[in-house]
Amino acid sequence: MKILIDMNLSPRWQKFLTEAGLQAAHWSELGEGDASDLDIMAYAQEHDYVVLTHDLDFAAILAATHGKKPSVVQIRAEQLAPDLIGSHIVSALRQLAVELDYGALVTVEPKRTRMRVLPLREQSS
Numbered sequence: 001m002k003i004l005i006d007m008n009l010s011p012r013w014q015k016f017l018t019e020a021g022l023q024a025a026h027w028s029e030l031g032e033g034d035a036s037d038l039d040i041m042a043y044a045q046e047h048d049y050v051v052l053t054h055d056l057d058f059a060a061i062l063a064a065t066h067g068k069k070p071s072v073v074q075i076r077a078e079q080l081a082p083d084l085i086g087s088h089i090v091s092a093l094r095q096l097a098v099e100l101d102y103g104a105l106v107t108v109e110p111k112r113t114r115m116r117v118l119p120l121r122e123q124s125s
Contacts, residue, residue: 001097004049004070006040006058007033009080013052016082020090025049037061044070050100052089054080059105059120066119071100076109085110 003024005013017024027035031043037057044051050071051058058072073093077085085108092113096106103118 001093001100002047002049003073003093004030004040004044004047004051006051006053006055007035008054009052009075010082013082013086016086017052017090020086022090022093024052041067041070050093059107062105062118063120068103068118071102071104071106071118073100073106073108076107079110088113 001022003017003022005024005026007027011026011028014024014026027040031039037055038061040051041058041061050073052073054075056074059074062072075085075089079085088110089108092106092108093100096104096115099115099117100106105116105118105120107114
């Protein structure tokens with residue numbers, strides 16, 4: 001699994017994930033700093049990356065487009081430093097590797113992780 005770290009997360013995430021044995025690249029090394037979320041999503045899909053972000057727009061894009069890829073892992077926490085929530089992120093990435101390879105939206109919070117298989121569909125009442 002290859003992780004594309006969004007611009008809204010520190011480049012320190014790349015070192016943290018790499019040291020955990022994962023392949024990771026920060027967007028600042030791959031594309032323009034002012035690239036749109038759609039551009040980042042397209043790049044991730046084309047190059048088979050999972051997007052790691054703190055931005056809810058990626059989930060909205062998946063919902064609007066009914067996209068099957070790329071998978072997105074969104075961090076929903078106030079503290080975004082890898083040394084504070086990184087082990088939880090690595091654990092989620094490893095536990096949900098099959099789902100992320102297939103296509104999933106994963107939300108990681110300090111005390112729980114949620115996953116939805118892509119494409120996103122409206123929830124039945």
